[in-house]
Amino acid sequence: MGMTITEKILARGSGRGGVRPGENVWVMADILMTHDVCGPGTIGIFRREFGEKAHVFDPERIVLTPDHYIFTKDQKCLRNIDLCRAFAASEKLPYFYDPGTPSYSGVCHVTLPEKGHCRPGEVMFGTDSHTCTHGAFGEFATGIGNTDAAFVMGTGKLLIKVPASRRFVIDGQLPGLVMGKDIILRIIGDLGVDGATYEAMEFCGGTVSALPMSERMTICNMAIEAGAKNGIVAADETTLAYVRQRTSKPFTCFQSDADAEYCATYRYRAEELEPVVALPHSPDLVKPAKACGDLRITRAYIGSCTGGKTEDFIAAARVLKGRKVTVDTFLVPATVEVAEALRSECVGGVPLVDIFRQAGCIEPALPSCAACLGGPEDTFGRCNGPEVCISTTNRNFVGRMGAKTASVILASPLTAAASAITGRVTDPREILPS
């Protein structure tokens, strides 16, 4: 019996010839990522359990990326970044992206690939549920809690259950203004928010192979929104071109065997996909954008690990060029590299920042998570009242972006930008020819 990519990586990580879904195996971590929200708790447990004098299993394999508490003056948040800083210094962590210094980067899930920490065939654990993003690089990546992370920090390994794989085969030519975000929202709408609980979601087919890394990341990012343990796309030439530019470390690419076993297979024709939105307050309340034109919005938000990458801003700029927004439009680049691209990348010869300025958007913020998860009240872009926000982020639970009275509508950057122009949910094909 063949194995899926996920099974092959977990077999490698546990030093076995093969593994089967449902088996519990001890897996070695290639990378452990933590940030300013869960880092302090993880460090606290690590110290309590392994002792004040203990050291992390391998400083080279730990990546510490403060990214959530960048805007706030909240004293406890700032203390938490200090706790990370002190730990990075005492453990001599080479990969600490320190806020307020030239090494600062921004949102963990965009930082990890940019800085060369994502490599095919590896096992990554992160104290953030969207760690599944990195499956886009053909690796096994999953979110864990502080206690598990502290265990990994001390021992380098974790006992995990091998997930069954659920396969999504997408073939055909994606229509012009349909993005990765529309693909994954459609899938979550079909599966429901617990439709893939405990499972691996494997994305394949010609459409997926034709997608750039940024779009594959958007898709894998939201696997957790269907309850999955990990999302994964097999590494190919596109992956290698991205990864080799950023790391010289060796890695192994795995493919699923032809006779690998899946708990289910879904087939989609790309031509039938269209721009969609997820309505408040659940990522699986998915409707075609064109069917929601009566829904008025009060603000638009383009940012986060899901929708704050360079390619997401290029998409938004295509729509906003030469047009005006009619609602407050917040732009939050995920990382410093993305923030720089806003100045260096152009659409129709005009730099993105100028397009956004001329369209009347609020000046782009510092790279960070910002209002994607609400955060302290002084967080940039936070919904502090009954706003209706169309957002390129990944979650629209009650209170996710701030006030409980706010509503969040999830969309692609193209749809968010089109809606910012009209002030209501708008299919980007209304604005641009597809």
Add this chain to the structure above:
Amino acid sequence: MADKIRGKVFVVGDNIDTDQIIPAQYLNLVPTIPDEYEKLGSYALCGLPDSYPRFVPAGQMKTPYAIVIAGRNFGCGSSREHAPVSLGAAGVEAVVAESYARIFFRNAIATGELYPVECATRLCEELKTGDEVELDLTARRLCVVGRRREYETQDLGEAKAVIDHGGLFEFARGTGMMARN
């Protein structure tokens, strides 16, 4: 170590996400710092819509409810361990739900904060907030005090022993997987 948990239940519905269990503005509290742990408890479930009664009464640190009853996919969303920790810190001993989101379930066991029990019956439609119940973890049943009806719950398997010990690390030491410090 608990085998029988007796107390009042607090009933919620499906897809109770971690933002409702502990909203993001309280994640600046670090669970390993004792008074911040207590504070996390006082905010447990405060992200629920205002149509729910208060889980932790105003001005108090603990909840009067020992057990939370939920529908499907309890604890979906973020990996924040603050979620099971806040419930445990508030005094919750068990959640009985139709199903759980993966990371919450795992975090509940790893921290040893509470027993995440599954029950095939949709208890969130059978019970009311304030009902007094007895949950027997060994016999695997839940009964409502003063009513005859009993509900079968699912076996926690090895997870029960981990929680009985007080979480992953205590379990590892108690069973000789890790040296005592």
